Amino acid sequence: MVTKKITSLEVAKLAGVSQSAVSRVFTPGASASKKTEEKVRKAATELDYRPNVLARSLITGRSRIIGLVVAHLDNYFYPEALELISNSLQKKGYHVLVFMASKTAGSIDDVVDEILDYQVDGIILASVAISSNLASRCNARGVPVILFNRSQDDDRFSAITSDNILGGQKVARLLIAGGHKRIAYIAGWEGASTQRDREAGFVEELKQHGMSLHAREVGNFIQDEARQAARKMFTANEIPDAVFVASDDMSFAVMDVIRFELGLKIPEQVSVVGYDDVPVSSWPAYDLTTVRQPANRMVAETISMILECIENKKTKPRQIKIDGPLIMRGSTRISTKLSK
Amino acid sequence: MVTKKITSLEVAKLAGVSQSAVSRVFTPGASASKKTEEKVRKAATELDYRPNVLARSLITGRSRIIGLVVAHLDNYFYPEALELISNSLQKKGYHVLVFMASKTAGSIDDVVDEILDYQVDGIILASVAISSNLASRCNARGVPVILFNRSQDDDRFSAITSDNILGGQKVARLLIAGGHKRIAYIAGWEGASTQRDREAGFVEELKQHGMSLHAREVGNFIQDEARQAARKMFTANEIPDAVFVASDDMSFAVMDVIRFELGLKIPEQVSVVGYDDVPVSSWPAYDLTTVRQPANRMVAETISMILECIENKKTKPRQIKIDGPLIMRGSTRISTKLSK
DNA sequence: TATTATTTTGCATACGCTTGCAAATACTTT
DNA sequence: AAAGTATTTGCAAGCGTATGCAAAATAATA
Structure with a gap:
C-alpha cells in the first residue's frame, strides 16, 4: 500500500x-x-x-496552466464558452484552472492573486472586471490577461467581445421596420461594457429614426430582477409594443411574465428580442428573436490571442469585436399590421 | 519591461x-x-x-489542485454542480483543474493521465466512467477518485449520487396515483448508472402495481435523440398518457415535440415527468414535474469525502445516495379525471 | 584510415520552496 | 543570578525536473 x-x-x-x-x-x-x-x-x-508537470514548470517557468475566472455560470452562454475554451486549450497542451468569481468569494483581486500563485501562463477573465492596480501586477509578472465578453477602458489587456453596438443597432432596425411605436429596453448590469454598448447602439439607432425609448428598466442580468422590471414596465399606463432585453436569460423571465402573469400575446401584442442566442432561445416554447454571440469564434480568437501573447511577450494587446447575426424567430412581429 | x-x-x-x-x-x-x-x-x-505554489507542491507533495473531469456541460445540472464544487473547494484552499471529456477529446483514460501529471490531490469524475486499469493507477499513486452523479461496480472509489432507484419509484407512484394507464419511459444513455437505476426503480414500482411500460424509447441524454424518441412514441397507435423522461434536459425537448409538433395538451392528454430539477423546469413555459437532484447536498458530500480521503489516506471508499424530493408542478395530472 | 563535423550523453547546477536539525535566543523558575 | 525549559532561527539538504557545457560516440568527408 x-x-x-x-x-x-x-x-x-x-x-x-x-x-x-x-x-x-x-x-x-x-x-x-x-x-x-x-x-x-x-x-x-x-x-x-x-x-511531473510541476517540477518541470519550476524550471521552464511555464506551467501550461491558464487561469479562467468566470461568474454567471447560470447564464448558459458561459458554460458553453467554458467548454469551448477548455477543449481548445486541451488540444494545445494547456489546461484550465477555474476560479469562480461569484457572490460567495471575495473580490476579483483576491481571486487573481490566487491565480498568480499557481504561476499560470495566462489569465482569461470571462465577464469580469479587474482593477487597474491588479492589471499592472499581472503585467509586471508578464502574465497576459484577456477579457472575454467584456471590454475595459484600459489598453493593457486584450478584449474579445461581440460587436455589441452593432448588435444593438440591428435590433433597433428590426423593431422599427416591424412598425413598433413604443419601444422599450430592459438593461443588464450597468457596469458591464456589454450592457452599455448594446444599449448605446440601440438607442443611437432609434434616434437616427427620430425615436426614443418608450420605457426603460434595469434587470442587472439577473432573472429575478428582470421579472420585476417586466412587471413594472408592462403594468404601466401605456405598455410597450416591443422590448429589447439585454440578454436571452433575462428575456425568458420577461417573456414568462408577459405571457403567463399578464396574459399578453407574443409577438401579437409585444415583440421581444434578446441577446446571446443561447440554446434555449431556439426552443419552440420561447422561439426568441435574438442576436447571436458567436461563442466559437469568440473563443477561437481568445485562444489564439492568449497563446500568441504567451509565446511572444511583446505582443501588443488588441481589442477584437466579432460581428454576430440577428437571428429572426417568432417572438417579433415583422409586418406593421397589428393584431387587434 | x-x-x-x-x-x-x-x-x-x-x-x-x-x-x-x-x-x-x-x-x-x-x-x-x-x-x-x-x-x-x-x-x-x-x-x-x-x-510559488508549484515549488511548494514539489516539496510537500500536495498541489492543492483537484482534477475535475466533466462532460455534458450542456445539461444545466453540471454547470451548477461545477460552480458549487469550485466554490466549496476554493473556500478550503483548493482549486479545480477542469478537463473536458467531450466528444472531441480522447478517451477518459488519456484525460486522467494528463490529470495525474499535474500531481492533483484528488479527482472528481462528474458523470463519467473510468476503466478499472486506470482506477488501479490512481490507487497506486494514492490519488482518491470520486464519482459524482454516477456509480460504478467497483468498490475502489467513492460515489455520490442521488437515490435514483427511489426517485424512479416516486415517479411511478405519482403517475399511478394520477390514474394514468399507458405509462411510457424515455431512457438516457444506457451505460449510465443513473439511467439504469431510474428505470429500474420506475419499472419495479409499476410492476408492484401490476403494470408495465406501455412504451419505451432511448434518448441517450441527448435532446435531438429525445426528440426522435418522442416523435416515434407519440405517433404510434395508442399513445401514452404519461411519460417519464430520464432527464429534465430531454424532457424539454419531449414537451416541445408533444405540444408544438403534435399539438397535444400537457398535462390534459399527456403527463410528463423529468429528473434533475434544473432551473428551467420551474419556468412557467415548462412547469415540469420532476425529481430534484439536490446538487448542493451532493456537492457537499463530495467535497467532504474527497478532503477526508486526502487528509487520511486510509479512508475506505463509500457509496452515498442522497434522497431528492419529487417536485410537483403542472406537467402532470393528479386526478384520475381525464379531460375528454 | 585519419581527420573533421555532427550528434549524443552524462555531469552538475538551478528552479523556489519546505523542513529536520542544531545553535542561538528568549522566557521561567527556584 | 544561575540553571532549566521553551521558542526562534539559520543552515543545508532535497523535492523532480531541464539544460549549458564538455566529453564521448557516431557519422561524414577526404
Missing part, C-alpha cells in the same frame, strides 16, 4: 542511462538517439512513469 | 532574515516570532511577493 513515487531517476536506472537522457526523451525539443529513446520508453512504461 | 521574479530569497535579504524565516511566515503551521513576521510581511508587500 506504500505509494512509491516514480521519478525520472528510477527510469534512468532501469534503462541504464542518465537521468538527463530520460528527461530528453520526454522533452519535445530535445535530442536522443533511437536506441536510448527505446530503452527509456520501455523502462518508463514498465514503471508507469510520467513526468 | 524585464520581468523579474521575486523569490523568498529576495524578501529575506530585504527583511534581513534567512530564507527559511520567510518560508515560515508564509507556511500556516510554522512558527516565527512577532518581530520577524512583521519584518518579513513588510518586505513581502513591498516587493509584491507571493509564494
Whole structure:
C-alpha cells in the first residue's frame, strides 16, 4: 500500500542511462538517439512513469496552466464558452484552472492573486472586471490577461467581445421596420461594457429614426430582477409594443411574465428580442428573436490571442469585436399590421 | 519591461532574515516570532511577493489542485454542480483543474493521465466512467477518485449520487396515483448508472402495481435523440398518457415535440415527468414535474469525502445516495379525471 | 584510415520552496 | 543570578525536473 513515487531517476536506472537522457526523451525539443529513446520508453512504461508537470514548470517557468475566472455560470452562454475554451486549450497542451468569481468569494483581486500563485501562463477573465492596480501586477509578472465578453477602458489587456453596438443597432432596425411605436429596453448590469454598448447602439439607432425609448428598466442580468422590471414596465399606463432585453436569460423571465402573469400575446401584442442566442432561445416554447454571440469564434480568437501573447511577450494587446447575426424567430412581429 | 521574479530569497535579504524565516511566515503551521513576521510581511508587500505554489507542491507533495473531469456541460445540472464544487473547494484552499471529456477529446483514460501529471490531490469524475486499469493507477499513486452523479461496480472509489432507484419509484407512484394507464419511459444513455437505476426503480414500482411500460424509447441524454424518441412514441397507435423522461434536459425537448409538433395538451392528454430539477423546469413555459437532484447536498458530500480521503489516506471508499424530493408542478395530472 | 563535423550523453547546477536539525535566543523558575 | 525549559532561527539538504557545457560516440568527408 506504500505509494512509491516514480521519478525520472528510477527510469534512468532501469534503462541504464542518465537521468538527463530520460528527461530528453520526454522533452519535445530535445535530442536522443533511437536506441536510448527505446530503452527509456520501455523502462518508463514498465514503471508507469510520467513526468511531473510541476517540477518541470519550476524550471521552464511555464506551467501550461491558464487561469479562467468566470461568474454567471447560470447564464448558459458561459458554460458553453467554458467548454469551448477548455477543449481548445486541451488540444494545445494547456489546461484550465477555474476560479469562480461569484457572490460567495471575495473580490476579483483576491481571486487573481490566487491565480498568480499557481504561476499560470495566462489569465482569461470571462465577464469580469479587474482593477487597474491588479492589471499592472499581472503585467509586471508578464502574465497576459484577456477579457472575454467584456471590454475595459484600459489598453493593457486584450478584449474579445461581440460587436455589441452593432448588435444593438440591428435590433433597433428590426423593431422599427416591424412598425413598433413604443419601444422599450430592459438593461443588464450597468457596469458591464456589454450592457452599455448594446444599449448605446440601440438607442443611437432609434434616434437616427427620430425615436426614443418608450420605457426603460434595469434587470442587472439577473432573472429575478428582470421579472420585476417586466412587471413594472408592462403594468404601466401605456405598455410597450416591443422590448429589447439585454440578454436571452433575462428575456425568458420577461417573456414568462408577459405571457403567463399578464396574459399578453407574443409577438401579437409585444415583440421581444434578446441577446446571446443561447440554446434555449431556439426552443419552440420561447422561439426568441435574438442576436447571436458567436461563442466559437469568440473563443477561437481568445485562444489564439492568449497563446500568441504567451509565446511572444511583446505582443501588443488588441481589442477584437466579432460581428454576430440577428437571428429572426417568432417572438417579433415583422409586418406593421397589428393584431387587434 | 524585464520581468523579474521575486523569490523568498529576495524578501529575506530585504527583511534581513534567512530564507527559511520567510518560508515560515508564509507556511500556516510554522512558527516565527512577532518581530520577524512583521519584518518579513513588510518586505513581502513591498516587493509584491507571493509564494510559488508549484515549488511548494514539489516539496510537500500536495498541489492543492483537484482534477475535475466533466462532460455534458450542456445539461444545466453540471454547470451548477461545477460552480458549487469550485466554490466549496476554493473556500478550503483548493482549486479545480477542469478537463473536458467531450466528444472531441480522447478517451477518459488519456484525460486522467494528463490529470495525474499535474500531481492533483484528488479527482472528481462528474458523470463519467473510468476503466478499472486506470482506477488501479490512481490507487497506486494514492490519488482518491470520486464519482459524482454516477456509480460504478467497483468498490475502489467513492460515489455520490442521488437515490435514483427511489426517485424512479416516486415517479411511478405519482403517475399511478394520477390514474394514468399507458405509462411510457424515455431512457438516457444506457451505460449510465443513473439511467439504469431510474428505470429500474420506475419499472419495479409499476410492476408492484401490476403494470408495465406501455412504451419505451432511448434518448441517450441527448435532446435531438429525445426528440426522435418522442416523435416515434407519440405517433404510434395508442399513445401514452404519461411519460417519464430520464432527464429534465430531454424532457424539454419531449414537451416541445408533444405540444408544438403534435399539438397535444400537457398535462390534459399527456403527463410528463423529468429528473434533475434544473432551473428551467420551474419556468412557467415548462412547469415540469420532476425529481430534484439536490446538487448542493451532493456537492457537499463530495467535497467532504474527497478532503477526508486526502487528509487520511486510509479512508475506505463509500457509496452515498442522497434522497431528492419529487417536485410537483403542472406537467402532470393528479386526478384520475381525464379531460375528454 | 585519419581527420573533421555532427550528434549524443552524462555531469552538475538551478528552479523556489519546505523542513529536520542544531545553535542561538528568549522566557521561567527556584 | 544561575540553571532549566521553551521558542526562534539559520543552515543545508532535497523535492523532480531541464539544460549549458564538455566529453564521448557516431557519422561524414577526404
